[in-house]
Amino acid sequence: MTKDYNDLAGTPTTYGSPIYTGNVAVRSDLTISNLEQRGAIPVAKSNVPEFAGANTFNTVFGATRNPWDPKLSAGGSSGGSAAALAAGMVWLATGNDLGGSLRIPASFCGIVGMRPSVGRVPRPSSVMPYDPLWVEGPMARSVADVALMLDAQAHFDMRDPLSWPAPTAPFVRAINEPRAPARVAFSTNLGIGKVEAEVASLCRNAALRFADFGAEVDATHPDFSGAFESFQTLRANLVAAVRGPLLDAHRPQICDEIIWNIEKGLTQSGADVARAERLRGELFQRVATLFQAYDVLACPTVAVAPFPVAQRFPTEIDGEPLQSYIDWMYLTFVLTLTGCPVISIPVGLTSDGRPVGLQLMGRPRGDFDLLGAAHLLEQSLGMGLRTPHAGTAVGQQA
Numbered sequence: 001m002t003k004d005y006n007d008l009a010g011t012p013t014t015y016g017s018p019i020y021t022g023n024v025a026v027r028s029d030l031t032i033s034n035l036e037q038r039g040a041i042p043v044a045k046s047n048v049p050e051f052a053g054a055n056t057f058n059t060v061f062g063a064t065r066n067p068w069d070p071k072l073s074a075g076g077s078s079g080g081s082a083a084a085l086a087a088g089m090v091w092l093a094t095g096n097d098l099g100g101s102l103r104i105p106a107s108f109c110g111i112v113g114m115r116p117s118v119g120r121v122p123r124p125s126s127v128m129p130y131d132p133l134w135v136e137g138p139m140a141r142s143v144a145d146v147a148l149m150l151d152a153q154a155h156f157d158m159r160d161p162l163s164w165p166a167p168t169a170p171f172v173r174a175i176n177e178p179r180a181p182a183r184v185a186f187s188t189n190l191g192i193g194k195v196e197a198e199v200a201s202l203c204r205n206a207a208l209r210f211a212d213f214g215a216e217v218d219a220t221h222p223d224f225s226g227a228f229e230s231f232q233t234l235r236a237n238l239v240a241a242v243r244g245p246l247l248d249a250h251r252p253q254i255c256d257e258i259i260w261n262i263e264k265g266l267t268q269s270g271a272d273v274a275r276a277e278r279l280r281g282e283l284f285q286r287v288a289t290l291f292q293a294y295d296v297l298a299c300p301t302v303a304v305a306p307f308p309v310a311q312r313f314p315t316e317i318d319g320e321p322l323q324s325y326i327d328w329m330y331l332t333f334v335l336t337l338t339g340c341p342v343i344s345i346p347v348g349l350t351s352d353g354r355p356v357g358l359q360l361m362g363r364p365r366g367d368f369d370l371l372g373a374a375h376l377l378e379q380s381l382g383m384g385l386r387t388p389h390a391g392t393a394v395g396q397q398a
Contacts, residue, residue, distance in 0.1 A: 001084045001093035004048045005077070006032050006124065016050040016058035018253045019246065029124035030159055031094060031136045038152040046080030046093060050255045051243055053077055054104045054329050055313055058255075063309050066109060067388040068355055072306040075105030081139050082109035086388055092149045093139040096123075099235060100302075100332025102137050103344040107301035107357025110346040110386065112378070113139045114146050117365045118339040119164045121150070122157035128241050129161050133234060133336055142384050143345065143375040147171040150367070171371055178372035180213035181295035187221035188300065192228065193330050194317040195303040202356045203300040206347035209380045210296075210373075221297065222286040226279035227334035232324070233268060233276035235333070240265025257312075257325045280337045287338045291363045296373055301344040301357035303331055335359065341367040343374045346383040 002008045005015055007025035014020045028036060036042070047064045049056050056079025057063035064079045066072040067087040074083040081093035082105030095102040097115040106113030114137050121136045123129075138149035151172060156165045186207040188200040210217050239261040246254065247262050254262075290297065303317050314328040315321065322328055335342050344357040360377070362370030378384055 001044055001046050001081050001090040002032055002042045003078055003081050003094045003096065004045045005096060006094055008032050008042050008045065011045055014060050016048040016060055018059055019250050021060055030122055030157060031124055031153070034122070034155070034157075035094070035152055040092070040152065043090065044084075046078070046084055048078070048080060049076045051258050052098065052101075052239065052261070053257060053313075054100060054326070055309070055311075056080055056105070057309070065309055066306055068110060068306070068353060071308055072354065073108060073309045073311070075108035075302075075306070077101040078113065078139060079105045079108075082106055082111055082113065085109065085111045085139060085141050088387070091140065092145060094136070095139045096134060096136045097336070098134045098238070099231065099326060099336055100329045102139060103301050103332050103342060103357070103359060104329060106139060106344040107346070108306040108355060110355035110357075110383065110388075111139065111141050112143055112146050112343065112345050112374075113137070114150065114343040114371075115336070115341065116150060116154070117341045117367055119160075119162040120341070120367055121153040122155065122160035122163035125159060126242070128238060131238055132162065132339055133238060143343070143371060143378050144172070144175045146343070147175050147371045147375075150371075167368065169368065171368060174368045174372040175375050178376050179369060180376055181210060181215050181369075181373045183294045184210045184215050184217045184296045184298055185220045185290060185294045186217055186298045187219065189303070190221050190224045190299055190331065190334060192224045192334065193303060194320045195300055195331075196305060196318060198350050199300050199303065199305055199356050202348040202350070203298070203358045206358050206377065206381055207298040209377060212380055213376055218294075221299070222283070222290045224283065224334050227283055227337055228330060230276040230279035230283070231333045231337055232264075232326075233272050234280065235326075236261055236265035236268060237273055238265070260325070284338055287340065288364065295363070295369065297361040299359050300331055301359045303328060305350050305354040305356055331359065335361050338364075340364050341370050343370060345374050345378050347381055348383060349386070
Protein backbone atom coordinates (compact mmCIF):
# COMPACT_ATOMS: atom_id res chain seq x y z
CA MET A 1 0.00 0.00 0.00
CA THR A 2 1.48 3.32 -1.12
CA LYS A 3 0.62 6.52 0.70
CA ASP A 4 -0.78 9.28 -1.49
CA TYR A 5 2.13 11.57 -0.65
CA ASN A 6 4.41 9.19 -2.59
CA ASP A 7 4.65 8.90 -6.37
CA LEU A 8 3.79 5.53 -7.92
CA ALA A 9 4.38 5.47 -11.68
CA GLY A 10 1.20 5.75 -13.73
CA THR A 11 -1.10 6.57 -10.80
CA PRO A 12 -2.33 9.86 -9.32
CA THR A 13 -0.52 11.60 -6.48
CA THR A 14 -2.95 14.14 -5.07
CA TYR A 15 -1.53 14.91 -1.59
CA GLY A 16 -5.23 14.98 -0.64
CA SER A 17 -5.56 18.35 -2.39
CA PRO A 18 -7.96 19.41 -5.16
CA ILE A 19 -5.04 21.35 -6.64
CA TYR A 20 -3.46 18.02 -7.66
CA THR A 21 -6.50 15.98 -8.72
CA GLY A 22 -5.11 15.65 -12.25
CA ASN A 23 -1.53 14.93 -11.23
CA VAL A 24 -0.36 11.52 -12.48
CA ALA A 25 3.16 10.40 -11.56
CA VAL A 26 5.46 9.71 -14.50
CA ARG A 27 7.77 7.59 -12.34
CA SER A 28 7.85 6.14 -8.85
CA ASP A 29 9.68 8.25 -6.29
CA LEU A 30 12.84 7.15 -4.52
CA THR A 31 11.00 5.50 -1.62
CA ILE A 32 8.67 3.46 -3.81
CA SER A 33 11.18 2.56 -6.53
CA ASN A 34 13.58 1.32 -3.84
CA LEU A 35 10.90 -1.00 -2.45
CA GLU A 36 9.95 -2.18 -5.95
CA GLN A 37 13.59 -3.06 -6.66
CA ARG A 38 13.52 -5.24 -3.53
CA GLY A 39 10.45 -7.18 -4.56
CA ALA A 40 7.55 -5.06 -3.28
CA ILE A 41 4.38 -5.04 -5.38
CA PRO A 42 2.32 -1.85 -4.84
CA VAL A 43 -1.38 -2.70 -4.99
CA ALA A 44 -3.11 0.61 -4.23
CA LYS A 45 -2.74 4.19 -3.04
CA SER A 46 -3.89 5.11 0.49
CA ASN A 47 -5.79 8.21 1.54
CA VAL A 48 -4.18 11.18 3.35
CA PRO A 49 -5.17 14.53 4.85
CA GLU A 50 -4.65 17.57 2.66
CA PHE A 51 -0.85 18.09 2.66
CA ALA A 52 -0.49 17.35 6.39
CA GLY A 53 -2.55 16.59 9.49
CA ALA A 54 -3.54 13.79 11.80
CA ASN A 55 -7.16 13.14 10.78
CA THR A 56 -7.39 11.60 7.32
CA PHE A 57 -10.03 13.47 5.37
CA ASN A 58 -9.96 15.71 2.30
CA THR A 59 -12.23 17.13 -0.39
CA VAL A 60 -10.86 14.76 -3.05
CA PHE A 61 -11.62 11.34 -1.56
CA GLY A 62 -13.47 12.14 1.66
CA ALA A 63 -12.67 10.63 5.05
CA THR A 64 -10.89 7.42 5.95
CA ARG A 65 -12.76 5.63 8.72
CA ASN A 66 -11.33 3.49 11.50
CA PRO A 67 -11.85 -0.28 11.00
CA TRP A 68 -12.43 -0.67 14.75
CA ASP A 69 -15.41 1.68 14.52
CA PRO A 70 -16.34 3.51 11.30
CA LYS A 71 -17.53 6.50 13.32
CA LEU A 72 -13.96 7.15 14.48
CA SER A 73 -10.90 8.79 12.92
CA ALA A 74 -8.11 6.54 11.64
CA GLY A 75 -5.59 9.25 12.53
CA GLY A 76 -3.15 10.66 10.03
CA SER A 77 -1.47 11.53 7.95
CA SER A 78 -0.84 7.85 7.18
CA GLY A 79 -4.44 7.07 8.11
CA GLY A 80 -5.26 5.28 4.87
CA SER A 81 -2.25 3.02 5.26
CA ALA A 82 -3.07 2.23 8.90
CA ALA A 83 -6.74 1.53 8.18
CA ALA A 84 -5.85 -0.81 5.30
CA LEU A 85 -3.48 -2.75 7.56
CA ALA A 86 -5.98 -2.97 10.41
CA ALA A 87 -8.69 -4.16 8.01
CA GLY A 88 -6.41 -6.91 6.67
CA MET A 89 -6.35 -5.45 3.15
CA VAL A 90 -2.54 -5.36 2.92
CA TRP A 91 0.50 -6.82 4.66
CA LEU A 92 2.82 -3.78 4.57
CA ALA A 93 2.29 -0.07 3.92
CA THR A 94 4.39 3.02 3.44
CA GLY A 95 4.17 5.97 5.76
CA ASN A 96 6.03 9.16 6.49
CA ASP A 97 6.28 11.09 9.71
CA LEU A 98 6.79 14.76 10.54
CA GLY A 99 4.89 15.30 13.75
CA GLY A 100 3.46 11.82 14.23
CA SER A 101 2.04 10.79 10.87
CA LEU A 102 3.23 7.19 11.22
CA ARG A 103 2.72 6.82 14.94
CA ILE A 104 -0.70 8.43 15.47
CA PRO A 105 -2.59 6.30 12.90
CA ALA A 106 -0.74 3.23 14.19
CA SER A 107 -2.07 3.98 17.67
CA PHE A 108 -5.60 4.76 16.47
CA CYS A 109 -5.84 1.63 14.29
CA GLY A 110 -4.11 -0.88 16.57
CA ILE A 111 -1.15 -1.58 14.27
CA VAL A 112 2.62 -0.87 14.36
CA GLY A 113 4.28 2.20 12.88
CA MET A 114 7.95 3.12 13.13
CA ARG A 115 9.59 6.50 12.71
CA PRO A 116 13.20 5.46 12.00
CA SER A 117 16.24 7.53 12.87
CA VAL A 118 16.69 10.56 10.62
CA GLY A 119 18.59 9.37 7.53
CA ARG A 120 17.87 5.69 8.08
CA VAL A 121 15.55 5.61 5.03
CA PRO A 122 16.32 7.85 2.03
CA ARG A 123 13.45 10.17 1.17
CA PRO A 124 11.98 11.33 -2.16
CA SER A 125 13.38 14.49 -3.73
CA SER A 126 12.34 17.63 -1.88
CA VAL A 127 12.92 21.37 -1.95
CA MET A 128 14.06 20.89 1.67
CA PRO A 129 16.51 17.95 1.41
CA TYR A 130 18.36 18.98 4.57
CA ASP A 131 15.27 19.14 6.75
CA PRO A 132 15.67 16.71 9.69
CA LEU A 133 12.04 16.62 10.85
CA TRP A 134 10.49 14.46 8.13
CA VAL A 135 11.24 10.75 7.65
CA GLU A 136 9.92 7.80 5.63
CA GLY A 137 9.19 4.58 7.48
CA PRO A 138 7.40 1.22 7.62
CA MET A 139 3.92 0.28 8.83
CA ALA A 140 2.64 -3.26 9.44
CA ARG A 141 0.55 -5.40 11.78
CA SER A 142 3.57 -6.63 13.76
CA VAL A 143 7.02 -5.45 14.81
CA ALA A 144 8.56 -8.37 12.91
CA ASP A 145 6.98 -7.21 9.67
CA VAL A 146 8.09 -3.63 10.34
CA ALA A 147 11.67 -4.87 10.76
CA LEU A 148 11.47 -6.80 7.49
CA MET A 149 10.18 -3.76 5.61
CA LEU A 150 12.81 -1.52 7.18
CA ASP A 151 15.51 -3.87 5.88
CA ALA A 152 14.14 -3.24 2.38
CA GLN A 153 14.07 0.52 2.91
CA ALA A 154 17.36 1.23 4.69
CA HIS A 155 20.29 2.23 2.48
CA PHE A 156 22.35 5.20 1.33
CA ASP A 157 21.21 7.25 -1.65
CA MET A 158 23.06 10.37 -2.71
CA ARG A 159 19.76 12.04 -3.63
CA ASP A 160 19.03 12.32 0.09
CA PRO A 161 21.99 14.09 1.73
CA LEU A 162 20.94 12.90 5.20
CA SER A 163 20.83 9.20 4.30
CA TRP A 164 23.44 6.75 5.55
CA PRO A 165 24.48 3.17 4.64
CA ALA A 166 22.47 0.07 5.47
CA PRO A 167 23.43 -1.59 8.77
CA THR A 168 25.81 -4.53 8.82
CA ALA A 169 23.26 -6.64 10.71
CA PRO A 170 19.72 -6.86 9.24
CA PHE A 171 16.91 -5.55 11.39
CA VAL A 172 15.14 -8.91 11.32
CA ARG A 173 17.97 -10.20 13.51
CA ALA A 174 16.67 -7.90 16.25
CA ILE A 175 13.45 -9.92 16.14
CA ASN A 176 15.15 -13.31 16.06
CA GLU A 177 17.67 -12.40 18.77
CA PRO A 178 15.93 -9.65 20.80
CA ARG A 179 17.78 -7.97 23.64
CA ALA A 180 15.69 -6.80 26.58
CA PRO A 181 16.37 -3.26 27.78
CA ALA A 182 18.01 -3.01 31.19
CA ARG A 183 16.32 0.27 32.18
CA VAL A 184 13.16 1.89 30.85
CA ALA A 185 12.01 5.44 31.56
CA PHE A 186 8.24 5.94 31.46
CA SER A 187 6.12 9.08 31.55
CA THR A 188 2.40 9.54 31.00
CA ASN A 189 2.77 13.07 29.59
CA LEU A 190 6.49 14.00 29.40
CA GLY A 191 5.67 16.75 31.87
CA ILE A 192 4.12 19.08 29.30
CA GLY A 193 0.41 18.33 28.82
CA LYS A 194 -2.77 16.49 29.62
CA VAL A 195 -3.50 12.84 28.79
CA GLU A 196 -6.85 11.05 29.02
CA ALA A 197 -6.86 8.94 32.19
CA GLU A 198 -7.69 5.62 30.49
CA VAL A 199 -4.98 6.15 27.86
CA ALA A 200 -2.43 6.89 30.60
CA SER A 201 -3.43 3.81 32.59
CA LEU A 202 -3.22 1.41 29.63
CA CYS A 203 0.20 2.74 28.66
CA ARG A 204 1.57 2.68 32.20
CA ASN A 205 0.50 -0.94 32.67
CA ALA A 206 2.05 -1.88 29.33
CA ALA A 207 5.38 -0.21 30.09
CA LEU A 208 5.56 -2.01 33.44
CA ARG A 209 5.51 -5.32 31.55
CA PHE A 210 9.16 -4.68 30.66
CA ALA A 211 9.85 -5.81 34.23
CA ASP A 212 8.91 -9.33 33.10
CA PHE A 213 12.16 -9.32 31.12
CA GLY A 214 14.22 -8.09 34.03
CA ALA A 215 14.11 -4.41 33.15
CA GLU A 216 13.95 -1.67 35.75
CA VAL A 217 11.06 0.68 34.91
CA ASP A 218 11.25 4.17 36.40
CA ALA A 219 8.80 7.06 36.27
CA THR A 220 11.07 9.71 34.77
CA HIS A 221 11.68 11.72 31.62
CA PRO A 222 13.93 14.49 30.29
CA ASP A 223 12.89 18.13 30.53
CA PHE A 224 10.81 18.86 27.42
CA SER A 225 10.31 22.56 28.13
CA GLY A 226 10.55 24.63 24.95
CA ALA A 227 9.68 21.66 22.73
CA PHE A 228 6.18 22.95 21.88
CA GLU A 229 7.56 26.29 20.70
CA SER A 230 10.47 24.74 18.84
CA PHE A 231 8.38 22.26 16.85
CA GLN A 232 5.62 24.73 16.02
CA THR A 233 8.17 27.19 14.64
CA LEU A 234 10.25 24.66 12.71
CA ARG A 235 7.19 22.90 11.28
CA ALA A 236 5.76 26.24 10.10
CA ASN A 237 9.09 27.07 8.49
CA LEU A 238 9.04 23.74 6.61
CA VAL A 239 5.40 24.01 5.52
CA ALA A 240 5.95 27.58 4.27
CA ALA A 241 9.03 26.53 2.31
CA VAL A 242 7.32 23.53 0.67
CA ARG A 243 3.75 24.78 0.22
CA GLY A 244 4.09 28.57 0.43
CA PRO A 245 4.31 29.07 -3.36
CA LEU A 246 0.80 27.62 -3.69
CA LEU A 247 -0.83 30.24 -1.49
CA ASP A 248 -1.20 33.13 -3.96
CA ALA A 249 -2.49 31.05 -6.86
CA HIS A 250 -4.61 28.46 -5.02
CA ARG A 251 -5.68 29.93 -1.68
CA PRO A 252 -9.42 29.08 -2.12
CA GLN A 253 -8.49 25.41 -2.66
CA ILE A 254 -6.33 25.06 0.46
CA CYS A 255 -7.86 24.09 3.80
CA ASP A 256 -7.81 26.62 6.64
CA GLU A 257 -5.34 24.70 8.83
CA ILE A 258 -2.69 24.58 6.09
CA ILE A 259 -3.21 28.27 5.27
CA TRP A 260 -2.64 29.06 8.96
CA ASN A 261 0.55 26.98 9.01
CA ILE A 262 1.92 28.53 5.81
CA GLU A 263 1.20 32.07 7.02
CA LYS A 264 2.79 31.36 10.39
CA GLY A 265 5.94 30.24 8.59
CA LEU A 266 5.99 33.25 6.29
CA THR A 267 5.49 35.81 9.06
CA GLN A 268 7.72 34.47 11.83
CA SER A 269 11.14 36.06 12.10
CA GLY A 270 14.67 34.79 11.68
CA ALA A 271 15.04 35.29 15.42
CA ASP A 272 12.08 32.93 15.95
CA VAL A 273 13.71 30.22 13.86
CA ALA A 274 17.09 30.72 15.54
CA ARG A 275 15.48 30.38 18.97
CA ALA A 276 13.64 27.22 17.86
CA GLU A 277 16.92 25.68 16.72
CA ARG A 278 18.55 26.51 20.06
CA LEU A 279 15.65 24.97 21.95
CA ARG A 280 15.87 21.81 19.85
CA GLY A 281 19.61 21.55 20.48
CA GLU A 282 19.16 21.95 24.22
CA LEU A 283 16.44 19.29 24.22
CA PHE A 284 18.65 16.84 22.36
CA GLN A 285 21.41 17.25 24.94
CA ARG A 286 18.96 16.50 27.75
CA VAL A 287 17.67 13.42 25.90
CA ALA A 288 21.24 12.22 25.27
CA THR A 289 21.90 12.54 29.01
CA LEU A 290 18.85 10.39 29.77
CA PHE A 291 20.09 7.68 27.41
CA GLN A 292 23.35 7.44 29.31
CA ALA A 293 21.30 5.75 32.02
CA TYR A 294 18.26 4.33 30.17
CA ASP A 295 17.76 2.21 27.06
CA VAL A 296 14.18 3.21 26.19
CA LEU A 297 11.87 6.15 26.86
CA ALA A 298 8.19 5.11 26.85
CA CYS A 299 5.06 7.26 26.80
CA PRO A 300 1.58 7.17 25.24
CA THR A 301 1.58 7.69 21.49
CA VAL A 302 -1.42 10.02 21.60
CA ALA A 303 -2.93 11.87 24.54
CA VAL A 304 -6.44 10.91 23.43
CA ALA A 305 -8.10 7.75 22.15
CA PRO A 306 -9.58 7.85 18.61
CA PHE A 307 -12.12 10.67 18.28
CA PRO A 308 -15.12 11.01 15.91
CA VAL A 309 -14.10 11.14 12.26
CA ALA A 310 -16.38 14.14 11.70
CA GLN A 311 -14.38 16.17 14.24
CA ARG A 312 -11.55 17.93 12.39
CA PHE A 313 -9.25 17.76 15.43
CA PRO A 314 -9.51 17.79 19.24
CA THR A 315 -9.84 21.26 20.74
CA GLU A 316 -9.23 20.21 24.35
CA ILE A 317 -7.78 17.38 26.41
CA ASP A 318 -9.44 16.59 29.71
CA GLY A 319 -10.98 20.05 29.81
CA GLU A 320 -7.78 21.94 28.95
CA PRO A 321 -8.21 24.07 25.78
CA LEU A 322 -5.68 23.66 22.97
CA GLN A 323 -4.20 26.57 21.03
CA SER A 324 -3.70 25.10 17.53
CA TYR A 325 -4.89 22.25 15.34
CA ILE A 326 -1.77 20.16 16.11
CA ASP A 327 -1.43 20.69 19.88
CA TRP A 328 -3.20 17.40 20.66
CA MET A 329 -0.33 15.62 18.85
CA TYR A 330 2.30 16.90 21.28
CA LEU A 331 3.49 13.49 22.52
CA THR A 332 4.65 12.56 19.03
CA PHE A 333 5.96 15.88 17.75
CA VAL A 334 8.22 16.62 20.71
CA LEU A 335 9.94 13.26 20.14
CA THR A 336 10.34 14.16 16.46
CA LEU A 337 12.67 16.98 17.50
CA THR A 338 15.23 14.52 18.89
CA GLY A 339 15.86 12.65 15.62
CA CYS A 340 15.82 9.40 17.61
CA PRO A 341 14.00 6.28 16.39
CA VAL A 342 10.46 5.88 17.76
CA ILE A 343 7.95 3.06 17.34
CA SER A 344 4.27 2.86 18.28
CA ILE A 345 2.87 -0.54 19.24
CA PRO A 346 -0.72 -1.39 20.23
CA VAL A 347 -1.11 -2.03 23.96
CA GLY A 348 -4.84 -2.31 24.57
CA LEU A 349 -8.37 -1.08 24.08
CA THR A 350 -10.33 1.45 26.08
CA SER A 351 -13.48 0.29 27.88
CA ASP A 352 -15.48 1.19 24.76
CA GLY A 353 -13.10 -0.64 22.41
CA ARG A 354 -10.87 2.11 21.01
CA PRO A 355 -7.20 1.15 20.32
CA VAL A 356 -4.38 2.76 22.30
CA GLY A 357 -0.70 2.74 21.37
CA LEU A 358 2.52 3.12 23.38
CA GLN A 359 5.52 5.00 21.99
CA LEU A 360 8.99 3.61 22.59
CA MET A 361 11.94 5.88 21.78
CA GLY A 362 15.44 4.46 21.47
CA ARG A 363 18.91 5.95 21.63
CA PRO A 364 20.16 8.04 18.68
CA ARG A 365 20.55 5.63 15.74
CA GLY A 366 19.42 2.82 18.01
CA ASP A 367 16.86 1.39 15.58
CA PHE A 368 18.10 -2.19 15.99
CA ASP A 369 17.82 -2.40 19.77
CA LEU A 370 14.53 -0.49 19.72
CA LEU A 371 12.96 -3.07 17.40
CA GLY A 372 14.07 -5.89 19.70
CA ALA A 373 12.60 -4.21 22.77
CA ALA A 374 9.33 -3.45 20.95
CA HIS A 375 9.06 -7.06 19.77
CA LEU A 376 9.47 -8.43 23.29
CA LEU A 377 6.81 -6.12 24.69
CA GLU A 378 4.45 -6.82 21.78
CA GLN A 379 4.72 -10.57 22.38
CA SER A 380 4.11 -10.10 26.10
CA LEU A 381 0.98 -8.00 25.58
CA GLY A 382 -0.60 -10.09 22.80
CA MET A 383 -2.47 -7.12 21.36
CA GLY A 384 -1.39 -8.14 17.87
CA LEU A 385 -3.85 -11.05 18.06
CA ARG A 386 -6.82 -8.68 18.34
CA THR A 387 -8.47 -7.46 15.18
CA PRO A 388 -11.48 -5.29 14.30
CA HIS A 389 -14.69 -7.30 14.19
CA ALA A 390 -17.82 -6.65 12.15
CA GLY A 391 -17.08 -2.94 11.76
CA THR A 392 -17.52 -2.28 15.46
CA ALA A 393 -15.11 -1.38 18.24
CA VAL A 394 -15.11 -4.94 19.58
CA GLY A 395 -11.90 -6.95 19.33
CA GLN A 396 -11.74 -10.68 18.72
CA GLN A 397 -8.94 -13.19 18.75
CA ALA A 398 -7.54 -13.72 15.26
